[in-house]
Amino acid sequence: MKKIIVKDKLNRPLRDLRISVFDRCNFRCQYCMPADQFGPDFKFLPKSALLTYEEIERLAKIFVSLGVKKIRLTGGEPLLRKDLPVLVEKLSCINGLEDLGLTTNGVLLPKLASKLKEAGLKRVNISLDSLDDELFGKINGRGIGTAPVLEGIEAAEKAGLGVKINMVVKKGLNDLEIIPMAKFCKDNGLELRFIEYMDVGSTNGWKMDDVVTKKEIFHMLQEHFELEPLDAAYFGEVAKHYRYKDTNIKVGFITSVSESFCSCCTRVRLSANGQIYTCLFNGNGHDIRNFMRNGASDEEIAERISSIWNHRDDRYSDERTAETDNNRKKIEMSYIGG
Ligand code: SAM
Secondary structure, X not given: OOOOOOEXXXXXXXXXXXXXXXXXXXXXXXXXXXXXXXXXXXXXXXXHHOOOHHHHHHHHHHHHHOOOOEEEEEOOOHHHOOOHHHHHHHHHOOOOXXXXXXXXXXXXXXXXXXXXXXXXXXXXXXXXXXXXXXXXXXXXXXXXXXXXXXXHHHHHHHHOOEEEEEEEEXXXXXXXXXXXXXXXXXXOOOEEEEEEOOOOOOOOOOOHHHEOOHXXXXXXXXXXXOEEEOOOXXXXXXXXXXXXXXXXXXXXXXXXXOOOOHHHXXXXXXXXXXXXXXXXXXXXXXXXXXXXXXXXXXXXXXXHHHHHHHOOOOOHHHHOOOOOOOOOOOOOHHHHOO
């Protein structure tokens, strides 16, 4: 397809595509899919509502023709979707795509890491919020200890995938785990990224007081480690990076609450049921699945996506305050992924 560069109203190009492949998860993390809200009666998407792998591939190619260079698969838990390596293989062959990654809780990596690597996956971000089994089980809402995730990390490294660890920090819940996690990752040569707890969705009861900011985490780290700042690797890089002195091991911060990065946000999100979201904090998406299923051509789909991006002026995190209405309808993280 012909390459076109599309920009939004704030002159931000389209560069990154997050694709949620599944709205289900085997965890019930309190900050993401709390068990009392996502219980046994919760109605997940029926199979017919999910984009097929062929549909995802077709859309991904169109997104790449509009400037997307990086794709990250997420969820829900992406590894729960049947035959995920089949999708990875399709995406990894797209001409012009520079990077293909996946975000996962890691539990199924011992089974899938090698297959994913062979299919063309480059990197995995694995979520781990604590090294304490009891606390981790409480956070994931399923009583699952850390062992399956640690085995997943090992399997990913063994398979030759790049590995980064994501830790969401919530005040009073796992802030005491910041230093043990940092030590563990440093000792094992793993890049750890601290993610500020965000007000995604409307089921996690988010309060500004629950956020542990980058500044607070950084001060804690400085009591134990010498850190050197690193420059951003590219425009739109989400994490702010440091390096432990005299090593090549990085530590990063995703500061969407305390130091928002809307002005360089180049991310678009495609939900498991084919809705396009131009911001993690949107309430409504733009349908692309039915448009495609009703017979739209690639050119018509490209035009629709360009138009959605051209009209984009979201800068939610720039505008958020402690008083921002947290009851406002926002899409759940499990639909569009992190
Ligand atoms: N199931 C996969 C996982 O556990 O990584 C992928 C989906 S999960 C929604 C993607 C990322 O979003 C994870 O790193 C998770 O910790 C993060 N996340 C979920 N809810 C969050 C919140 N309220 N604030 C900050 N990060 C959140």
